[in-house]
Amino acid sequence: MAVSDPVADMLARLRNAHQGLHAKVNVPVSKMKADIARILKDEGFIADYEVGERDMVVTLKYVGGKPVITGTKKVSKPGRRVYVGVGEIPRVRNGLGICVLSTSKGVMDGERAATEKVGGELLCEIW
Incomplete structure (x- = not known):
């Protein structure tokens, strides 16, 4: 089945699996x-991930x-894209969470985007 917002689908799957206390x-x-x-693993929100051919x-x-993940918020949606500059990158929960951006240099968390001085589409916030 085709999904109109794949990132929101991924966040919903993570949230639902956490609520059911699933391991994977x-x-x-x-x-x-x-x-x-990769960003979630680097920041310590998930234990690991394996990329297969289809899943x-x-x-x-x-x-x-x-x-560990207590909440997620999809910011940029298919009907309303949200773009931020370097100075507008939000701090999530006073630094306890992260925001994920899609930039011209690839997908990265807000802190790394700020150090590389690049803005982009604000995909989601995770805390």
Whole structure:
């Protein structure tokens, strides 16, 4: 089935798997979703991810039986794209979360985009 917003679908799958206390979740693979999974792993929000031919298996991370990802917000939607400049990159939950941007230099978190002095489309916020 075709999905109109693949990133929102990925975030919903992660949220639903966390609510069910699953260890792993399958997500249809794309380059952007693999980049978002890489960022989540680097920032410590997920334990690991494996990219297959058609699916990506994301291993979720729990601390003391509670999920590390407590919330997600899709900012840029198909009907309303949100673009930010370098000075407008938001701080999520006073630095406890991250925002993910699609820039001209690739998909990266807000902190890295600010250090590389590049803005772009604000995809989502994760905390």
